[in-house]
C-alpha cells in the first residue's frame with residue numbers, strides 16, 4: 001500500500017488529501033475562498049495567496065486527522081506545480097517541500113490538469129487507450145492518453161474556456177461568480193424559442209471556440225435592454241448551455257470515431273454539468289467498446305485528492321522531483 005499526501009493550491013481552493021494506491025481517498029480537506037472573491041467577480045491573485053497561507057497548515061492537520069494517520073504512515077508528497085496563479089501555487093509548493101523535508105519523504109510534482117483527469121480513477125479504473133474531455137475554468141481540451149500518464153492534446157479552445165464562458169454569461173445575468181452551477185440549474189427550467197450559434201460546427205478539427213457564443217448572448221441581452229424588453233434569464237441559460245453542450249459533443253464524437261479508445265473520461269469543474277453528463281452518456285451508447293468514466297461529482301472541482309491520484313502515476317514511474325522544483329504557471333500538455 002502506498003499512501004500519498006497531496007497539496008493543491010493553484011487557484012482559490014486550499015486543499016490537502018491522502019490517497020492510497022492512487023484511487024482510495026483516505027481524506028480530502030478543502031478550504032474554499034469563493035466568498036472573498038465573489039464581490040470582485042473573479043479571483044484576485046493577492047487575496048488568493050494570502051488565504052492559502054492562512055489555511056494551508058489547517059487543511060494539512062485536518063487531512064491527517066480525517067485519515068487518522070501520522071506522517072510516519074506517508075510514503076510520498078505530491079504537489080501541483082502548475083498551471084495556476086504563481087502566488088497561489090507557491091504556497092502549496094512550499095508546504096509540500098517543507099513536509100517532505102521534515103519527514104524525509106520523496107517529492108512529486110503534479111500537473112493540475114493530469115490531476116483533474118486522474119480523478120476518474122475514483123469512479124472506476126481507467127483502461128487505455130483513453131480519451132479525456134477536460135473542461136474547467138481555464139481549460140477546454142480533448143486529450144488522448146495512449147497509456148497511463150501520457151497525454152496528447154488533440155484539440156483545445158482557441159479563446160475562452162468552457163467554464164470561463166459560463167462565468168462570463170453569469171456575470172451578464174447578474175449571477176454570483178462562479179456561475180456554472182447556477183446556470184446549470186436555470187437551464188433545467190428554461191424553454192427558449194430561440195437558439196445561439198455553435199462555433200466551428202463544420203470545421204474538421206478538434207478545437208473549440210466560445211467567444212462567438214458569448215458575444216451572441218451579450219448581443220441578445222443588450223438588444224432586449226435597448227427595446228426595454230425583459231429577458232427570461234432561464235431561457236437565456238438554456239439556450240447558452242445547449243450551444244456549449246452541442247459544441248463539446250460534436251468534437252467529442254469526431255474524436256471517438258477517429259480514435260477508438262477503451263475509456264472516455266469527463267473531467268474538470270464543468271464536468272459537474274447535468275446536461276453535459278446526460279448528453280455524453282447518450283453519445284457513448286454509440287460507442288459500446290468505450291467505457292464512460294465521468295469524474296465523480298465530489299471531485300470535479302479543484303481538490304487535492306485528484307493530485308494524489310495523478311501523483312501515484314508519477315510515483316509508479318519513479319518520477320520524483322527535488323527541492324528545486326519550481327512553479328510553472330503556464331504548464332500544459334503537449335499538442336499532438
Ligand SMILES: Nc1ncnc2c1ncn2[C@@H]1O[C@H](COP(=O)(O)OP(=O)(O)OP(=O)(O)O)[C@@H](O)[C@H]1O
Pocket residue numbers: 010011083084112116135136137138139162163164166167178179180181184268269270271272273274300301302
Ligand atoms: N454544474 C456546472 N455546470 C457548468 N459549469 C460548472 C458547473 N460547476 C462548476 N462549473 C464551472 O467550473 C469552473 C471551475 O472549474 P475548475 O475548478 O476545474 O477550474 P479552475 O481550476 O479554475 O481552472 P483550471 O483547472 O483550468 O486551472 C468554473 O468556471 C465554474 O463555473
Ligand SMILES: [Mg+2]
Pocket residue numbers: 112116136137269301302
Ligand atoms: Mg481546476
